[in-house]
Amino acid sequence: MSDTPILDVRDLRTGFDVKRRGRKMRVQAVDGVTLSLGESEVLGIVGESGCGKTTVGRSIVRLTRADSGDVTFQGTDVLAARGEALRKMRIGIRMVFQDPYASLNPRRSIGDSVAETGDINGTFRSRAERAEKIAETLTSVGLNPSFAERYPHELSGGQRQRVGIARAILPVPSVIIADEPVSALDVSVQAQVLNLLMDLREKLRLAMLFISHDLGVIGQISDRVAVMYMGRIVEFAEARTILDRPMHPYTIALMAAMPKPDPSQRIAGGIEIGEPPSQFARPTGCAYSLRCPLATDRCRVEDPKLRDMPDGRRVACHNV
Amino acid sequence: MLSVDNLAVSIGTGAHMADIVRGVSFEIGRGEALGLVGESGCGKSMTSLAIMGLMPENGPRVRGGTIRLDGTDVTAMAPWQRVEAGHGHIAMIFQEPMTSLNPVVRIGEQIEEAVRVHDGLSGQALHDRARELLELVRIPDAALQLTAYPHQLSGGMRQRVMIAIALACRPQVLIADEPTTALDVTVQYQILSLLRELCDKLDMAMLFITHDLGVVAQLVDRVAVMYAGRIVETSSVKTLFDAPAHPYTRGLMACMPAAGGHGQRMKTIPGQAPQPGEIPVGCAFAPRCPQVQDICRVDPLDRVAVAAGHDALCKFPVTDGRPV
Numbered sequence: 336m337s338d339t340p341i342l343d344v345r346d347l348r349t350g351f352d353v354k355r356r357g358r359k360m361r362v363q364a365v366d367g368v369t370l371s372l373g374e375s376e377v378l379g380i381v382g383e384s385g386c387g388k389t390t391v392g393r394s395i396v397r398l399t400r401a402d403s404g405d406v407t408f409q410g411t412d413v414l415a416a417r418g419e420a421l422r423k424m425r426i427g428i429r430m431v432f433q434d435p436y437a438s439l440n441p442r443r444s445i446g447d448s449v450a451e452t453g454d455i456n457g458t459f460r461s462r463a464e465r466a467e468k469i470a471e472t473l474t475s476v477g478l479n480p481s482f483a484e485r486y487p488h489e490l491s492g493g494q495r496q497r498v499g500i501a502r503a504i505l506p507v508p509s510v511i512i513a514d515e516p517v518s519a520l521d522v523s524v525q526a527q528v529l530n531l532l533m534d535l536r537e538k539l540r541l542a543m544l545f546i547s548h549d550l551g552v553i554g555q556i557s558d559r560v561a562v563m564y565m566g567r568i569v570e571f572a573e574a575r576t577i578l579d580r581p582m583h584p585y586t587i588a589l590m591a592a593m594p595k596p597d598p599s600q601r602i603a604g605g606i607e608i609g610e611p612p613s614q615f616a617r618p619t620g621c622a623y624s625l626r627c628p629l630a631t632d633r634c635r636v637e638d639p640k641l642r643d644m645p646d647g648r649r650v651a652c653h654n655v
Numbered sequence: 656m657l658s659v660d661n662l663a664v665s666i667g668t669g670a671h672m673a674d675i676v677r678g679v680s681f682e683i684g685r686g687e688a689l690g691l692v693g694e695s696g697c698g699k700s701m702t703s704l705a706i707m708g709l710m711p712e713n714g715p716r717v718r719g720g721t722i723r724l725d726g727t728d729v730t731a732m733a734p735w736q737r738v739e740a741g742h743g744h745i746a747m748i749f750q751e752p753m754t755s756l757n758p759v760v761r762i763g764e765q766i767e768e769a770v771r772v773h774d775g776l777s778g779q780a781l782h783d784r785a786r787e788l789l790e791l792v793r794i795p796d797a798a799l800q801l802t803a804y805p806h807q808l809s810g811g812m813r814q815r816v817m818i819a820i821a822l823a824c825r826p827q828v829l830i831a832d833e834p835t836t837a838l839d840v841t842v843q844y845q846i847l848s849l850l851r852e853l854c855d856k857l858d859m860a861m862l863f864i865t866h867d868l869g870v871v872a873q874l875v876d877r878v879a880v881m882y883a884g885r886i887v888e889t890s891s892v893k894t895l896f897d898a899p900a901h902p903y904t905r906g907l908m909a910c911m912p913a914a915g916g917h918g919q920r921m922k923t924i925p926g927q928a929p930q931p932g933e934i935p936v937g938c939a940f941a942p943r944c945p946q947v948q949d950i951c952r953v954d955p956l957d958r959v960a961v962a963a964g965h966d967a968l969c970k971f972p973v974t975d976g977r978p979v
Binding site for chain 1: 839842844866870872873896908910911912914919923
């Protein structure tokens with residue numbers, strides 16, 4: 336990891352207007368997220384549904400319009416980019432989506448889907464080169480080059496996700512934003528796809544923003560981990576630091592709730608750890624205070640800011 | 656309480672017939688939870704629909720085997736026949752609570768409907784029973800929530816409502832088909848602990864179906880692992896995690912991601928599960944098995960007792976030196 340980040344996100348805010356009972360309301364999906372991604376680094380973003388993790392990814396590639404904040408990719412301002420700069424950004428940062436059934440056009444051959452970005456950007460000098468690149472890319476994701484002639488319905492979920500990855504690495508980008516890329520897959524296939532992502536990261540020196548709700552998957556692949564809750568990062572550290580010794584009460588709750596393959600620890604009945612509050616009514620003070628076992632009066636009033644801890648992690652909590 | 660013997664389910668006819676469930680047998684006693692674990696397409700959900708008598712018309716059919724509920728053979732009975740004959744004490748909850756609830760009917764009415772069918776109550780008694788069921792699944796302010804519509808509840812609360820409806824028939828057997836797959840981990844934990852608590856409190860037998868071995872480890876008493884339409888290993892949950900005997904079970908365990916994985920390559924099971932109708936002769940797992948022998952691809956399989964209460968459908972189960 337070099338010192339200058341390849342992707343730098345500062346104070347990103349993205350909201351959506353939603354109509355409820357005839358009233359226009361604003362949901363602040365991402366509420367001031369700052370993070371940076373080093374070259375060939377994997378940064379995991381973990382959190383529960385609605386915490387804003389997907390919106391962070393989509394805002395960075397401008398699939399969703401951010402309200403404010405700065406996103407810098409290789410020195411260019413992404414949110415303001417136009418023309419050639421935007422084109423360059425779209426080749427340099429690519430996305431892998433969750434649902435391999437919904438993210439491939441059923442009427443296009445696998446080869447055409449994989450080559451789409453290259454076709455749009457005039458990457459290929461000849462048909463022969465195009466075919467060669469498609470074959471090479473399919474091989475590198477563990478698919479037979481003959482798949483180029485096939486269509487999505489002929490493929491299994493795992494194979495489709497490999498195609499989803501193939502189309503994100505031709506031409507080779509610098510950053511991949513992977514939004515729950517293995518959540519729709521069976522465990523045995525999930526492990527194959529995670530291994531593939533780790534291999535490609537090494538071979539192509541890819542930096543990756545890996546978004547998932549699954550702490551197991553996140554721990555397996557990430558160098559650093561950001562835990563999100565209601566649009567904000569509440570804990571941010573090296574994967575080892577955070578997963579071996581979680582500090583924020585929310586991270587601790589997530590770890591405790593994670594299913595463990597250990598039959599000697601029986602599930603304890605009657606534990607109520609609550610559910611996230613409504614997105615429309617963010618509590619004052621700390622958004623987690625309603626569920627937090629450590630919450631004090633201060634938490635209900637004063638918003639905790641991310642602060643540095645001696646072990647290098649950052650935590651947004653008054654009481655740790 | 657529930658006993659399934661040699662259940663077979665097929666889809667299609669003639670040359671296009673494919674076996675989805677190929678001879679599944681298990682028993683669950685009172686207050687006991689059995690986890691049925693397997694990947695997509697292994698036949699685990701089809702097994703549960705067959706037990707419930709919920710086979711769609713013109714779809715897959717039960718071709719053989721018996722299903723006994725508290726000693727009575729209910730294999731050929733439709734759900735309404737079971738209720739009329741007094742064998743309706745079985746219920747099921749599904750993965751997606753939003754698609755199982757009627758979006759335009761208050762949840763109180765939906766619970767009352769189930770109570771009316773099974774208990775024949777009406778008026779205040781009906782209303783009270785509905786409230787009692789909501790309290791049983793630990794929904795706060797039960798009396799108030801009876802008037803809510805499904806969209807006003809969170810995913811976890813909706814799943815609790817589904818459980819309340821399932822409990823309306825005073826089930827002796829509860830089938831839970833991936834009930835927490837669509838939920839967040841913290842909510843999942845609460846639903847799992849609720850199910851365990853109900854199982855113990857109401858002395859219910861539970862069949863818990865999931866693709867996730869991690870989910871069953873802390874919840875169930877025994878586990879049956881399914882692959883390509885057959886149960887390949889059965890044992891107590893502790894034995895299964897301490898000493899898995901079938902290579903498929905071992906493979907599944909090895910490829911579970913771990914928070915402590917830290918960038919190490921993961922073990923995988925090469926290839927993918929066979930489609931129904933394309934299941935190889937001999938052992939269905941042979942093409943993916945790391946310890947396959949020539950004989951596995953030819954000979955039919957026998958169930959091998961690895962230890963008391965622990966058996967595997969494998970010619971060469973892993974026993975770590977213990978005699979078979």
